[in-house]
Amino acid sequence: MRLLGRRATTALGAASLVALAVLVYLGLWASPPDVNQSDGVRLLYLHVPSAWLAYLAFFVTAISSALYLWPRTRSVVWDLVAGASAEIGVMFTALTLVLGSLWGRPVWGVWWAWDARLVTTAVMFFLYLGYLALRRIPGGAEVRGKRCAIAALIAFIDVPIVHFSVNWWRTLHQEGSIFNDEMKAHIHGLMAFTLVWGVIAFTVLYVYLLSRRYRLAAIEEQMEEREIDRAIAERIERDTPVLEAGARP
């Protein structure tokens, strides 16, 4: 029923709250404004971590789906984890797009650019919206699980394909700053730290959200089963006296 213990989940919730508070302080007050982007850079402390979180969430969805499809590890747990993770991923993909757009307006001068990473993220958003729509369709647990797992894997394979195909258009996106060898040459120490801190804070938040969402899904599943059991029991109760009455001479 639970991915993590009750205490662990509460602790994670508290930890993510503290980590986000620290991120707010680092991002808004402690870190200096950028030479070119001035205060606009502060949006990136949310934009980059949410993009990271979206990709992480979809990665977890893909792994869980693969584990569900593999007969030896098939368990409803993986199906529920995949769904929970995808939901979080879609939310943070939307957040990434909105924040990126808000940031792009002052820095690039446009709300939207037809650049590889933007297009990939937008297509990814729709891919997983479709996946969530597919998940909402009722059906036998195993049939639904397999159907959704296959759809999740196709979506996951498609993301790099989209990226690769759009990448051939000229790209104006910034080069990755964090995983760059000459990081220190580009980026102020505290700015880099804030960015890394944001990624950590969002990762903790992700684990917390995943744990909560999983529990909710598991409870929903259980409730459905109970409803069915209750309906069957009711039916039997209603039919029994009739049978007995019929059986009497």
Next chain:
Amino acid sequence: MNVFQEAAIVAGKDLRIEARSRVTMTQILPFGGVVLLLFAFALDQKKILRQVAPGLFWVCVLLAALLAVSRSFSIEQQNGARDGLRLSGLDGAAVFLGKAGAIGAELLVLELVLGIGVVVLYGIAPASIGVLLLTAVAATVSVAATGTLYGVLAAGLRVRETLVPLLLLPVVAPVLFGATRAFELALHLHPHSHASDAWPWVGMLSLFAVIYASAGTLAFGTLLEES
């Protein structure tokens, strides 16, 4: 009987049904034509139309492909045809290849007719026919393979008609990019472009076709059994 012979049986069945019911000829083809006309009304300038013709052409093909996929699985809906298909003993991969093949063949006919429409209505002069043909074949294989896979995934669901477009269109977005760019280059629609620049795009589309077709061949059997 090997997989390809079995696939030919399934494709033959689907195409025979289409030949007799004429739904593709009398509904899907005219639909493509109408969309082509609507684009012309909406853009209303021959110069713009000429420049964006490849993109419009492929959007049109994708929209028509949605109908073709929907049609391909609605014929299995009646008279317990899907159970028949499951009980026929045909390999899942063969059923996939057959159904995708039939959809692909219909789409190629559609593309030919739409292509003529684009030449006549948008004032495009055909050039580098070889590149155009290879692009069309590779893109069609990709679209037909993904369409068939999502078709069976949603088969039997009440929301099939609305779900398949949402699932299918984002997945085939790379095909749209690639095919549009290849057509633009092949037709010399941009100054300083050479038809030979289209070959990398054709290669990329072929790679997509292989990936999508393999994914479909692997997953289709399970989905057909379970749905």
